[in-house]
Amino acid sequence: EHPVTEAVFGVDLVALQLRVAEGDPLDPVVPAASGHAVEARLYAEDPARDWQPQTGALLTLEVPDAPGLRLDTGYTGGDAIGVHYDPMLAKV
Incomplete structure (x- = not known):
């Protein structure tokens, strides 16, 4: 589920998908995981x-x-x- 990934990586995946759909490139640097999350x-x-x-x-x-x-x-x-x-x- 995306909320768990967002919590661990500090990335808003929905906003990121919308930016990519508008033609923005993905950042080549993958964010580091920080902590744990449970849903x-x-x-x-x-x-x-x-x-x-x-x-x-x-x-x-x-x-x-x-x-x-x-x-x-x-x-x-x-x-x-x-x-x-x-x-x-x-x-x-």
């Missing part, structure tokens, strides 16, 4: 039902703010989880 994904799935996607109200979604923490989500507490999209709630 966890939160899904609206029920383990008791063979991990089937679940619908309903997302009562709360609270992720503590911490240095180096990235949260990618389109949900907030009170949102409805529907059946017409991926059950992934967030990437942390």
Whole structure:
């Protein structure tokens, strides 16, 4: 996943792809890795039902703010989880 690579190499890969698409050359110097990164994904799935996607109200979604923490989500507490999209709630 690109957020993990971005965290370790300090590069915005999406912005880099857009610049390359506009004709800018890639920098020949490869950035050095620094540190480690882990990504966890939160899904609206029920383990008791063979991990089937679940619908309903997302009562709360609270992720503590911490240095180096990235949260990618389109949900907030009170949102409805529907059946017409991926059950992934967030990437942390």
